[in-house]
Structures are given as C-alpha cells and as structure tokens.
Amino acid sequence: MSPKRPPRGLAYRTASLRNALLTRLPDSISFGSLRARHIKQPIRIEEMRLTSAHWPRAFDGVRIAHLSDIHFGHLLGAERLAQAVDAVRALRADLVAITGDLVDLSADESPLLFEHLALIQAKLGVFIVLGNHDHLDHPKAIVRGAKEAGLIPLVDDSVRVGGRDGLLVAGIDWAKSIPACAARLRRCGTGRADLLLAHNPKAFVGAEERGIPLTLSGHTHGGQLARSGNRRHNLVFTQRLSAGHYAHGESHLYVTNGVGAWFPLRVNCPPEIAVIEMRSR
Numbered sequence: 001m002s003p004k005r006p007p008r009g010l011a012y013r014t015a016s017l018r019n020a021l022l023t024r025l026p027d028s029i030s031f032g033s034l035r036a037r038h039i040k041q042p043i044r045i046e047e048m049r050l051t052s053a054h055w056p057r058a059f060d061g062v063r064i065a066h067l068s069d070i071h072f073g074h075l076l077g078a079e080r081l082a083q084a085v086d087a088v089r090a091l092r093a094d095l096v097a098i099t100g101d102l103v104d105l106s107a108d109e110s111p112l113l114f115e116h117l118a119l120i121q122a123k124l125g126v127f128i129v130l131g132n133h134d135h136l137d138h139p140k141a142i143v144r145g146a147k148e149a150g151l152i153p154l155v156d157d158s159v160r161v162g163g164r165d166g167l168l169v170a171g172i173d174w175a176k177s178i179p180a181c182a183a184r185l186r187r188c189g190t191g192r193a194d195l196l197l198a199h200n201p202k203a204f205v206g207a208e209e210r211g212i213p214l215t216l217s218g219h220t221h222g223g224q225l226a227r228s229g230n231r232r233h234n235l236v237f238t239q240r241l242s243a244g245h246y247a248h249g250e251s252h253l254y255v256t257n258g259v260g261a262w263f264p265l266r267v268n269c270p271p272e273i274a275v276i277e278m279r280s281r
C-alpha cells in the first residue's frame with residue numbers, strides 16, 4: 001500500500017508559484033529554447049582521488065559515483081534522466097550516492113523516476129537521502145519508491161555494507177542550518193561513519209568534528225552562475241561551502257553542481273556527476 005499523501009501546504013503552493021514564474025515562464029517566453037539549451041549541456045564527469053587516514057584500509061581504492069539534484073520534473077524529464085543514469089552506470093562504481101532533490105516539485109512522477117534509477121546497481125549499494133525539494137510534496141512516497149527500486153534510503157540512519165567490519169554509510173534528512181544538520185547526524189547511530197550523505201553541505205561542520213573522512217552533498221547547484229576558472233566565485237557566495245572539494249584535517253567534503261536545477265540557466269557551472277576514488281593512508 002502506498003503511503004497516504006499529506007495535504008499540500010504553503011511550502012508546496014509557494015514552490016508551485018516559483019515553478020510557474022521562474023521555471024515555466026522564462027521557458028515559455030523563450031519558446032522552449034531555454035529548456036532545450038539547458039538540457040543539451042553535456043554532463044561533465046568530475047573525477048578525483050582523495051586520501052584520508054580515517055578511511056578504512058579494507059576499502060582502499062573504492063570508487064563512489066555521486067549524483068545529485070536531479071529535480072525530476074519540467075526541466076529535467078525522462079530522456080535527460082536516462083542520459084544521467086547511463087553516465088552513472090558507465091562509471092561502474094563500487095557505491096553510488098544520490099544526495100537529494102530527486103524531484104523538483106510534485107512526487108506524482110516519482111514511479112517513472114525510480115524506473116530509471118532502478119537500473120543503477122553497485123556492489124556496495126545505491127543510497128539516497130532527501131533534499132528540500134523532496135519535502136515539498138510527498139517525501140514518504142519517495143522513500144518508499146526508492147526502497148521498491150532496490151535503492152537504500154537513509155533518513156537519519158546508517159548502514160554497514162561490505163561485511164561485518166564493512167563501510168559505515170550514514171545519511172541525514174534535509175536540514176537547513178548547521179545545528180539542525182548536526183542534530184540529525186547525532187541520530188544516525190553510534191560510531192563514526194566512514195561516509196556521510198547530506199543534501200546540505202552545512203552538514204560538513206558536524207562531520208569534520210567527528211572526523212568523518214568523506215561527506216557528499218549537493219543543494220547549491222554550484223551557484224549555477226560562476227566565474228570562469230574559479231567555481232567558488234559563484235552566485236551562492238553567501239554559502240561558505242558552495243562548490244567543489246573542501247578538506248579539513250582528515251575530512252573531505254565534495255559539493256557537486258548536480259545534474260538538474262529549477263532555473264534553466266548555468267554559466268561556467270556545468271551539470272556534473274562526480275566519481276571519487278577513496279584512498280586510506
């Protein structure tokens with residue numbers, strides 16, 4: 001039985017208005033060319049190798065594919081999603097992390113979304129966490145859809161994969177502030193996670209305090225408008241952790257540009273899928 005839909009409240013109605021004004025209107029004024037140009041941009045594969053003394057030796061060399069901010073809906077439909085899924089599958093990663101904003105607004109089309117995401121498989125699992133957009137309509141339907149598609153949703157929870165002494169993967173639900181992210185992280189269970197998935201990069205503040213070797217986030221879309229040659233000089237300059245790789249001590253954070261958006265414009269900020277090879281020291 002599918003979970004009962006909660007009544008659509010003020011957040012959904014506000015987001016619907018924004019969707020009409022900032023997503024659909026610019027597109028219709030441009031006779032669809034903004035959207036067409038937006039989804040024609042090639043998806044960049046951002047590859048990196050990160051080293052941490054806290055990364056377990058048994059998992060030295062593990063490759064993690066990081067997909068985020070799909071925003072399945074008007075701007076990013078099934079055809080573009082299929083391209084992103086094919087790109088992830090081609091990476092043949094050991095673990096896949098999908099860090100939130102799976103849908104843009106309505107969860108009604110999530111069965112189609114999960115039909116595509118179910119094609120992604122990885123030895124250590126395919127994980128999802130929810131973003132702020134996933135909470136606009138029917139978050140429980142997204143969690144349920146993920147489970148039915150064989151993905152592993154983490155809602156303030158952690159699981160160990162790859163055996164009894166395996167990799168501890170934690171994931172937190174959407175939280176807006178640093179203290180709220182930290183509170184969710186405390187709910188994830190005992191022990192220091194090896195990998196944290198959090199839509200909001202602000203979770204890194206709590207993660208580095210705990211010495212978590214790798215945190216993967218999205219949310220900012222890399223600012224969508226960035227200065228050429230310096231992705232940190234972007235439109236979300238108020239966010240300290242807005243784009244790319246950050247390191248503190250033995251802890252790393254990667255904030256991906258994501259593949260989708262709710263506004264059909266990206267400048268010097270291409271849609272991307274990251275692939276991270278983790279090495280232990």
Ligand SMILES: [Fe+2]
Pocket residue numbers: 069071101131133219220221261
């Ligand atoms: Fe997003």
